[in-house]
Amino acid sequence: MASVSARSGSRRRRGLSEINMVPFIDVMLVLLIIFMVSAPLITTGVVDLPSVGRAAQRAPKVVEVVIGSDEKLQLKVDGGDASGLTLGELPARVRSAQGGDAQVPVVISADRNVKYDQVVKVMDSLQRQGVQRVGLSVKQGG
Missing domain, CATH: 1.20.5 (Single alpha-helices involved in coiled-coils or other helix-helix interfaces)
Structure with missing residues (x-):
C-alpha cells in the first residue's frame, strides 16, 4: 500500500x-x-525651441539690467549711464524706468561667470511684480 x-x-x-x-x-x-x-498612429510632440536672431528694428526704449561678475546689479535705460541697485529695489526701479508702458522691453545682460541662479532670481523678481517683456541678451560668436 x-x-x-x-x-x-x-x-x-x-x-x-x-x-x-x-x-x-x-x-x-x-x-x-x-x-x-x-x-505608426502615435504622433511625436514637436517642441518649438527658441532661436537667436536679430530683431527687425530696435525698440525705441530699452531697459537693461546688467549683472556683473560680482553679482551686483546695474540698471541702464537706453544705453545710458548705469546706476547700481539691489534685487529688492529692482522691480520698482524698472517699472519707473518703463514710464508706465508695460510694452517697454527689459533685457537682462549677465557676465559669463555669473551663476545662472542669479539670472533666474532677477527674472523671477521682475515677473512677480508684473514686468511682462523680459528677455536675455546674447552675445553671438566667440
Whole structure:
C-alpha cells in the first residue's frame, strides 16, 4: 500500500510542475500585434525651441539690467549711464524706468561667470511684480 501512495504523490508533483505556455504566448502575440498597429498612429510632440536672431528694428526704449561678475546689479535705460541697485529695489526701479508702458522691453545682460541662479532670481523678481517683456541678451560668436 505504501508503494501505491508514493506513486500517486509523484504523479501529482509532476502534474503541478508543468506550466502551459500556450495562453501566455497567445497573449504576447496579441499585444505585439496591437503595438505594431498603434505605433505608426502615435504622433511625436514637436517642441518649438527658441532661436537667436536679430530683431527687425530696435525698440525705441530699452531697459537693461546688467549683472556683473560680482553679482551686483546695474540698471541702464537706453544705453545710458548705469546706476547700481539691489534685487529688492529692482522691480520698482524698472517699472519707473518703463514710464508706465508695460510694452517697454527689459533685457537682462549677465557676465559669463555669473551663476545662472542669479539670472533666474532677477527674472523671477521682475515677473512677480508684473514686468511682462523680459528677455536675455546674447552675445553671438566667440
